[in-house]
Amino acid sequence: MYRRLVPFALALLVAGCLDSQPSSTPTTSTSAGGHLHGGMNMSGGHDMYVIASDLAANPSYAWRFDHETYTFPLNAHINVTLSNANGNQYEHALVIDEFSVHLGPIEQSKAANASFHASKAGSFKFYCDVGNHRTLGMEGTLTITQ
Numbered sequence: 001m002y003r004r005l006v007p008f009a010l011a012l013l014v015a016g017c018l019d020s021q022p023s024s025t026p027t028t029s030t031s032a033g034g035h036l037h038g039g040m041n042m043s044g045g046h047d048m049y050v051i052a053s054d055l056a057a058n059p060s061y062a063w064r065f066d067h068e069t070y071t072f073p074l075n076a077h078i079n080v081t082l083s084n085a086n087g088n089q090y091e092h093a094l095v096i097d098e099f100s101v102h103l104g105p106i107e108q109s110k111a112a113n114a115s116f117h118a119s120k121a122g123s124f125k126f127y128c129d130v131g132n133h134r135t136l137g138m139e140g141t142l143t144i145t146q
Ligand SMILES: [Cu+2]
Pocket: 052, 090, 091, 092, 093, 128, 129, 130, 133, 138
């Protein structure tokens, strides 16, 4: 019984997180669920937390990342985490070509992370390279400011 309750609780957590974060939300904020999506962490690094969703049960969150924009300062040390939402049907990945970041593919309810040095300023695409997911909408923009 306990094993059945845990995925359900995770699904609620993810759903609540998504519900509280419309796409116009500033990139440096903490959701009601307590996830830090973008900003400086306690050790002075920067966290980029991305949730991939293909939830057929909620079409408005299908085939997208929960946040489409992230902004960090030049030379930030960025810890990037990809979370594949519980209940998803497909594996997902997160790629940032310019910084040689390639997380996943990972299964639903799994997470992966890596860190990189934001060594150049500009706007860079991050995307899922599984199948045609990028075309379906799994893409966002990472901005590194001078
Ligand atoms: Cu994907």
